[in-house]
Amino acid sequence: MIVVSLALAAGCVLVFTKWLPDDVARYEDYRAAERCPAGSTPDAWWEDCLREVELTVVDTVLKSGGRSSEYRATVDGNRFQGELAFGDPDPLLNTLQAGDQTVGTVWRGDIVALIKDGVRQKTSDEPRDEPQMIAAIGAGLGLLAVLGLLFGTVRLLAPRHSGLFTWKGSGKGLLVTSLVATFGVGLPAVWLGFPWQLVAPAIVAVVLGVGALLLNSTLTARRSAATGAR
Incomplete structure (x- = not known):
C-alpha cells in the first residue's frame, strides 16, 4: 500500500508540474495563434500559425453508446490522410457524406477543426481551456496517496490495532x-468556468469535511457497541 501511495504521489507531482502547465501553455499558444500569411507555402507540416487545407471526406462513423460512443471522420488531402476524432456528432459530423469537400484548420500538425459551408466543428485535437479537470485529477491522486501512506503506515506499525x-x-x-x-468538484468547475486554482483546495476541503464526519460517526458507533456489550 505504501509503494502504491508513492506511485500515486509521483503521479500527482507530474500532473501539477508537467501536464497542467503544458496544457495551459498549449491553449494560450493556440489562442494567440494567427492565420498563416496568405499565399505562403508551408516549409513543414508543423506550424505555429493557423492554416486551412482542403480535405475530402472518405468515411464517417457515428456510434452512440455512452462510454463506447465513437464519432470520427476519415479524410484525405494533399497534406493529411487519416482519421479525425470528435466529441459529438453535432453540428457538422452527422451531415457529412463520403466525397464531401471540406476545409480543415491545421495548427502544429493537428487538424483542430473541420469546416463545410460555414459550419465549423472542433476536433478532439483542438486545445481546450479545461485545466480544472486536470487539477482535480492531480488533487485526487494526491489524496489517494495520502490515504494509502497513512493506512499503510498504521498497518505496518500496529497491525493488530489498526482500528x-x-x-x-x-x-x-x-x-x-x-x-x-x-x-463532483472537477466537472462542475469545468462547466461553470471556475478558476482551476480553486479546484484542488475545494476537493481537499470536501474530503476533510466528509472524512471528519465519517470518522466521528464510526467512533460513535463503536462506543455505542462497546457500551451495549457491557
Whole structure:
C-alpha cells in the first residue's frame, strides 16, 4: 500500500508540474495563434500559425453508446490522410457524406477543426481551456496517496490495532469520498468556468469535511457497541 501511495504521489507531482502547465501553455499558444500569411507555402507540416487545407471526406462513423460512443471522420488531402476524432456528432459530423469537400484548420500538425459551408466543428485535437479537470485529477491522486501512506503506515506499525485505519473502518468511505469529490468538484468547475486554482483546495476541503464526519460517526458507533456489550 505504501509503494502504491508513492506511485500515486509521483503521479500527482507530474500532473501539477508537467501536464497542467503544458496544457495551459498549449491553449494560450493556440489562442494567440494567427492565420498563416496568405499565399505562403508551408516549409513543414508543423506550424505555429493557423492554416486551412482542403480535405475530402472518405468515411464517417457515428456510434452512440455512452462510454463506447465513437464519432470520427476519415479524410484525405494533399497534406493529411487519416482519421479525425470528435466529441459529438453535432453540428457538422452527422451531415457529412463520403466525397464531401471540406476545409480543415491545421495548427502544429493537428487538424483542430473541420469546416463545410460555414459550419465549423472542433476536433478532439483542438486545445481546450479545461485545466480544472486536470487539477482535480492531480488533487485526487494526491489524496489517494495520502490515504494509502497513512493506512499503510498504521498497518505496518500496529497491525493488530489498526482500528479505524482499515478498509471496513474508514478506508472504503474515504476512498469513495475522494473519488466522488474529484469528479463532483472537477466537472462542475469545468462547466461553470471556475478558476482551476480553486479546484484542488475545494476537493481537499470536501474530503476533510466528509472524512471528519465519517470518522466521528464510526467512533460513535463503536462506543455505542462497546457500551451495549457491557
